[in-house]
Amino acid sequence: MTAAARAAQRVRPVRSTDDVVLIAVVALGGLFLAVALAAPLGALLAKSFQDEAGRFVGLANYIRYVETPALLGSLWNSLWVAALTTAIVLPLAFGYAYALTRSAMPGKAFFRAIALLPILAPSLLPALALIYLFGNQGMLKPLLMGGTIYGPAGIIVSEVFYCFPPAVLILATALSGADARLYEAAEALRASRIRVMRTVTLPAARYGMVSAGFVVFTLVITDFGIPKVIGGSFNVLATDVYKQVVGQQNFQMGAVVGMVLLAPAVLAYLADGWARRRQTSSVSARAVPYVAKRRPKRDGPLLLHCAVIAALMLGLIGVAAWGSLITFWPWNLSLTLANYEFGRFDSAGWGSWWNSVTLAAWTAAIGAPLVFVFAYGMEKAKTVPALAGIVRFAATVPLAVPGLVLGIAYIFYFNAPANPAGFLYGTTGILVLNSIVHFYTVGHLASVTALKQLDPEFESVAASLKVPVWRSFLAVTVPISLPVILDVAIYLFVNAMTTVSAVVFLYAPDTKPASVALVQMDEAGQASAAAAMAITILATSAAVKALHVWTDGVIARRTQAWRSR
Amino acid sequence: MPDIAAAPRSDSAARQVEAPPTAGAYLVAERLTKRFGSFTALDDVSLAIARGEFVCFLGPSGCGKTTLLRAIAGLDPQDEGRIVQDGRDVSALSPSRRDFGIVFQSYALFPNMTVLANVGYGLSAQGRRRSEVETRARALLDLVGLADQWWKYPAQLSGGQQQRVALARAIAMNPGLLLLDEPLSALDALVRVHLRAEIKSLQRRLGITTIMVTHDQEEALSVADRIVVMNRGRIEQVGTPDEVYRTPASFFVAGFVGHMNALPGTVTDAGTVAVGRALIAADAARDFPTGAAVQVCIRPEDILVHPGAQNGTWLATAVRGIEYLGSIARVSLEAHGLPLVAEMSDAALRSLGLVPGVSITVSIAPSRVLLFPRADATKA
Ligand SMILES: Nc1ncnc2c1ncn2[C@@H]1O[C@H](COP(=O)(O)OP(=O)(O)OP(=O)(O)O)[C@@H](O)[C@H]1O
Numbered sequence: 001m002t003a004a005a006r007a008a009q010r011v012r013p014v015r016s017t018d019d020v021v022l023i024a025v026v027a028l029g030g031l032f033l034a035v036a037l038a039a040p041l042g043a044l045l046a047k048s049f050q051d052e053a054g055r056f057v058g059l060a061n062y063i064r065y066v067e068t069p070a071l072l073g074s075l076w077n078s079l080w081v082a083a084l085t086t087a088i089v090l091p092l093a094f095g096y097a098y099a100l101t102r103s104a105m106p107g108k109a110f111f112r113a114i115a116l117l118p119i120l121a122p123s124l125l126p127a128l129a130l131i132y133l134f135g136n137q138g139m140l141k142p143l144l145m146g147g148t149i150y151g152p153a154g155i156i157v158s159e160v161f162y163c164f165p166p167a168v169l170i171l172a173t174a175l176s177g178a179d180a181r182l183y184e185a186a187e188a189l190r191a192s193r194i195r196v197m198r199t200v201t202l203p204a205a206r207y208g209m210v211s212a213g214f215v216v217f218t219l220v221i222t223d224f225g226i227p228k229v230i231g232g233s234f235n236v237l238a239t240d241v242y243k244q245v246v247g248q249q250n251f252q253m254g255a256v257v258g259m260v261l262l263a264p265a266v267l268a269y270l271a272d273g274w275a276r277r278r279q280t281s282s283v284s285a286r287a288v289p290y291v292a293k294r295r296p297k298r299d300g301p302l303l304l305h306c307a308v309i310a311a312l313m314l315g316l317i318g319v320a321a322w323g324s325l326i327t328f329w330p331w332n333l334s335l336t337l338a339n340y341e342f343g344r345f346d347s348a349g350w351g352s353w354w355n356s357v358t359l360a361a362w363t364a365a366i367g368a369p370l371v372f373v374f375a376y377g378m379e380k381a382k383t384v385p386a387l388a389g390i391v392r393f394a395a396t397v398p399l400a401v402p403g404l405v406l407g408i409a410y411i412f413y414f415n416a417p418a419n420p421a422g423f424l425y426g427t428t429g430i431l432v433l434n435s436i437v438h439f440y441t442v443g444h445l446a447s448v449t450a451l452k453q454l455d456p457e458f459e460s461v462a463a464s465l466k467v468p469v470w471r472s473f474l475a476v477t478v479p480i481s482l483p484v485i486l487d488v489a490i491y492l493f494v495n496a497m498t499t500v501s502a503v504v505f506l507y508a509p510d511t512k513p514a515s516v517a518l519v520q521m522d523e524a525g526q527a528s529a530a531a532a533m534a535i536t537i538l539a540t541s542a543a544v545k546a547l548h549v550w551t552d553g554v555i556a557r558r559t560q561a562w563r564s565r
Numbered sequence: 566m567p568d569i570a571a572a573p574r575s576d577s578a579a580r581q582v583e584a585p586p587t588a589g590a591y592l593v594a595e596r597l598t599k600r601f602g603s604f605t606a607l608d609d610v611s612l613a614i615a616r617g618e619f620v621c622f623l624g625p626s627g628c629g630k631t632t633l634l635r636a637i638a639g640l641d642p643q644d645e646g647r648i649v650q651d652g653r654d655v656s657a658l659s660p661s662r663r664d665f666g667i668v669f670q671s672y673a674l675f676p677n678m679t680v681l682a683n684v685g686y687g688l689s690a691q692g693r694r695r696s697e698v699e700t701r702a703r704a705l706l707d708l709v710g711l712a713d714q715w716w717k718y719p720a721q722l723s724g725g726q727q728q729r730v731a732l733a734r735a736i737a738m739n740p741g742l743l744l745l746d747e748p749l750s751a752l753d754a755l756v757r758v759h760l761r762a763e764i765k766s767l768q769r770r771l772g773i774t775t776i777m778v779t780h781d782q783e784e785a786l787s788v789a790d791r792i793v794v795m796n797r798g799r800i801e802q803v804g805t806p807d808e809v810y811r812t813p814a815s816f817f818v819a820g821f822v823g824h825m826n827a828l829p830g831t832v833t834d835a836g837t838v839a840v841g842r843a844l845i846a847a848d849a850a851r852d853f854p855t856g857a858a859v860q861v862c863i864r865p866e867d868i869l870v871h872p873g874a875q876n877g878t879w880l881a882t883a884v885r886g887i888e889y890l891g892s893i894a895r896v897s898l899e900a901h902g903l904p905l906v907a908e909m910s911d912a913a914l915r916s917l918g919l920v921p922g923v924s925i926t927v928s929i930a931p932s933r934v935l936l937f938p939r940a941d942a943t944k945a
Pocket residue numbers: 601604606624625626627628629630631632633780
């Protein structure tokens with residue numbers, strides 16, 4: 001036959017409109033991350049190799065850094081404070097997470113909610129509370145017996161509070177993936193409880209421990225608010241960046257410290273990825289979820305553990321709330337709402353709170369749809385696997401970039417005279433852009449996870465019915481994924497509301513966010529007003545979170561007809 | 566049966582060259598090749614399907630059935646080769662520019678839409694009037710027997726009902742080609758049997774060219790006009806169900822479709838093969854040179870226990886075991902140390918009074934003995 005005699009022809013598929021749309025989405029996502037993430041980081045890197053006049057000077061700035069004992073000292077301080085905090089948080093969080101997932105302790109929902117409460121507050125809330133208790137005018141200062149809370153002690157205690165929620169979340173996730181059959185097998189073999197813990201529980205949670213460890217370490221090293229408020233003369237990397245850039249206007253050295261700050265975060269990110277790959281999933285598809293039986297000898301101590309931690313958490317928040325209502329600490333303890341009249345302390349007054357709400361709302365309203373659409377493009381653009389892979393990688397990079405580093409990178413990039421996007425500088429726009437990029441990765445990963453759970457053939461069916469991809473995206477994908485999009489939006493809102501680190505470099509007088517006003521009021525010695533602002537931010541996030549829970553309920557009720565299985 | 570895996574390739578390759586008659590065919594696939602990295606999932610596959618035909622792709626898991634189906638749909642285009650549908654070369658076209666309806670194993674029903682909206686989805690996206698879409702969707706639901714379920718969501722339906730909705734949705738746009746990828750495999754046995762008959766009668770009524778992927782040979786034999794038996798990315802045989810069953814073109818097909826006694830043997834002359842110490846008369850032996858190593862294949866129902874006027878090989882055997890399957894029974898026999906399985910009706914079993922240990926003489930017609938070259942022996 002002639003057909004067989006001829007060589008088979010190669011196929012060059014013609015791209016359909018759908019393909020073009022998806023490629024365009026991925027390309028846009030790539031462009032967005034290139035402009036809003038890669039280019040600023042590039043500008044930061046370049047700056048670290050330049051002198052004031054912008055001439056290339058090689059490693060001169062780095063050499064000067066190494067030769068400045070004060071700066072090297074901060075590096076060392078950052079490292080040991082982060083290490084110590086990690087060492088304290090991990091066992092506490094493990095016990096807490098273990099109690100939440102593996103015990104029959106009462107009040108689990110309550111304890112879970114308490115553990116997550118710090119997420120809604122600005123990171124420096126615990127530091128403010130500690131100052132009330134142990135600061136120069138603190139009522140418990142004598143307990144320190146001549147010691148001071150300003151310095152590593154205050155930083156570490158505050159960081160423990162601040163890092164507790166993510167550690168508990170990660171460990172609880174790792175521990176809840178337990179397979180009951182392993183435990184039954186261990187019990188049948190009459191393994192002792194200690195032995196079961198050592199041979200079944202800990203190996204399964206090992207990845208969670210590694211991951212939580214890296215996350216906590218990175219959070220501490222890159223946190224700016226806490227050392228700023230309670231660090232006193234104890235310098236760390238994050239405060240150095242701020243001092244170099246805002247205090248001394250030494251942008252080159254700021255860039256170098258920024259690069260140094262980036263290093264441990266990137267290392268932690270890479271190590272985490274390594275640990276993740278090594279982890280063979282302990283939960284097979286047929287795993288049977290573990291349900292704890294009542295055992296007072298185990299549940300009792302765990303309940304005590306959780307109760308003490310929860311009491312400390314609530315106590316610290318309570319102290320800050322109480323402090324915000326005090327007339328004049330510590331001499332006049334009568335209650336007043338005067339500290340909430342922010343106009344008395346800061347010319348922006350309540351305006352900064354409104355700025356923050358605006359910033360957070362825009363970040364959520366633009367960020368969540370953007371992140372979801374880009375994630376959809378990356379998942380579905382099958383015709384350009386290489387491009388999608390690169391953009392997918394770029395989407396995970398923000399997780400490794402500390403807010404401070406992103407903040408100064410934005411200064412260098414958007415403040416450059418040649419940048420056509422320079423008009424953004426000093427507007428709410430740059431704060432929104434920065435916040436979306438800063439918190440991009442978590443939203444991206446949540447979206448991807450949700451998209452992977454959808455039937456991959458929805459698009460195939462739609463194509464066979466000649467329905468364009470954008471239409472099915474709106475009619476099928478979005479309605480099904482609405483809860484996740486909402487989750488991402490709330491996550492972005494709360495983080496934009498509470499963050500200090502990146503925005504502290506980028507605000508203008510009329511766009512100043514509440515978290516920055518808080519730092520400034522604290523700097524000016526107005527502790528009560530600062531506490532009042534911290535509580536206001538917490539209350540705002542909590543209200544939005546409550547709204548979220550309610551909306552989720554409404555969506556669940558409206559859609560239960562088709563969600564139930 | 567390890568021998569099956571080593572089934573010879575030569576004859577199936579030869580068959581591909583004498584490609585199927587393509588003139589007048591509705592769908593022609595020509596020399597399709599598809600690779601995943603270094604793995605070849607489709608290896609130079611050619612196929613022609615007539616208009617209105619019901620074709621089943623049958624083969625073991627991983628043989629490339631789904632890959633071939635998805636290439637025809639354009640969902641995962643082939644790397645090489647041509648696909649012509651209704652006279653139009655669609656090789657390079659995206660799925661949305663081809664003409665087909667598809668049902669997946671998972672059904673992929675849109676969970677947030679009612680049954681009616683699912684079926685009418687493609688129509689309403691074309692901007693047709695609402696009432697028109699609804700009328701057509703209701704008519705389709707009527708066709709699959711779900712007229713009264715139009716208001717439900719997929720999650721509120723049984724598996725079989727979901728399958729019908731998916732079917733109604735797939736034919737809603739009047740496609741020229743209906744593709745079904747294991748549409749019944751998620752259902753339990755009874756529903757499957759019922760639904761495959763329904764699919765078949767629906768296909769007859771609509772006259773729509775249909776391809777169904779399955780790895781269930783009984784399903785394929787019962788519904789298909791023609792069966793495409795695949796193995797390791799290649800087509801082993803294309804034929805009507807009885808052709809595939811009675812005259813399998815390769816040792817693989819013989820073993821895969823239906824039960825088969827497969828014994829290694831050697832051709833002794835133009836009409837006889839030796840299997841162990843037994844000599845069996847076989848018409849097919851004339852196609853082989855004397856001394857050729859062959860696989861001797863005999864269907865269990867071709868081993869006759871009723872002494873009749875039959876000319877052929879008579880073998881003295883001993884009954885080793887009996888497996889009841891309801892109306893028929895499968896009897897394990899031993900002849901000169903060779904294991905054989907015979908199938909007979911329950912009535913025959915009773916009248917012969919067979920129990921393990923009994924001796925019995927069986928006969929095998931020479932025309933019913935199939936021979937295939939034995940690859941492992943020629944290599945050794
Ligand atoms: N995307 C892919 N990447 C790599 N290999 C693939 C891919 N899709 C299919 N394959 C391989 O191609 C071969 C054929 O796959 P295909 O899905 O066509 O099998 P099948 O005949 O439909 O099997 P089943 O009956 O199990 O559905 C398999 O070996 C499979 O592992």
